[in-house]
Amino acid sequence: MSVFTPLTPAQIQPWLKAQGITELINMRGIAAGTVNTNYWLTTNVGEWILTLVEDRPAAAVTPVMELMAALADAGLKVPGVQRSLNGDVVTELANKPATLVTALPGRQPDIDQDSCAQMGAFLGQLHQQCLDIAPIPMNFGPAWQADRMAHWRQRLPSEKTQHLDISWARIQPLWQQELPMAWTHGDLFPDNALYADGQLSTVIDWYFASWAPCLWDLAVAVNAWCGARAEHDPLVVAVLSGYGQQRALTAAEQAAFPRMREAAALRFWLSRLDAAALAQQSSEITVKSPDEQENMLLDLQHLHG
């Protein structure tokens, strides 16, 4: 289920006019989304994605859209953001925050060394960007993890609680280090990267973006694309060499990379536990398996010793 809020042409047409677009030619709901309502719009001035944000207020969406706009302006493979005639990146439609971005061709990639290298290069480029916009604080970092750990320690069976504690102890030293920071995507799973004719066309879904350690973003993406494969596995090497062509990891980052991958798996284990709990209240929410991330965390811990 992905069109949570159905819209009609009669609702969209006047809203589009306020975005400076005069004619709606066609609209279709997009089935692939999990959180927001997305429509693909064909207009007299090209193809667009209309998103109704279902899970957060406009004030939380605006910094993300300003970041996307700045990245697109800097030439990164990020959808362009259409501002309203008033200059706003977020407006209101059907009582929800609404955004309009350029629709790019492509689909989720097959995972191979080439797609991994391109994704790595994108992240390396992203982490080099100096943008004149207000920072978004890191959203799923140590403070958030500590909070969710405290919550889930009360609710999970003891073997899982033990695993949480062991994992937390292993990654604690990471957060004492001052690792290089940058603008990060924070959720670069393969379903957030569109490829057309074998080339990365765009990176979408920037709602978890923040100013955070570069290594955090890289670890999230490596786990998402390569699972618990070892650091010397060709797929992981492909991501790292694509990244390295844009930005060299420091010695401290190289040393911290294995533990950062464990921190990333813990983050998605916790957020998927939260999402699964929420899904019990609503059949419309798509649930991704918390066990998958917990198992990845176990595998990474065995791998790293």
Ligand SMILES: Nc1ncnc2c1ncn2[C@@H]1O[C@H](COP(=O)(O)OP(=O)(O)O)[C@@H](O)[C@H]1O
């Ligand atoms: N800029 C875009 N260009 C083309 N397709 C897009 C674009 N943005 C989103 N989509 C399509 O919409 C789907 C859902 O978008 P996504 O942002 O992942 O929604 P959700 O956050 O609800 O999961 C994507 O899988 C993709 O098919």
Ligand SMILES: N[C@@H](CCOP(=O)(O)O)C(=O)O
């Ligand atoms: N990538 C996250 C879930 C975030 O959902 P998205 O549809 O907004 O990308 C996960 O795998 O848990």
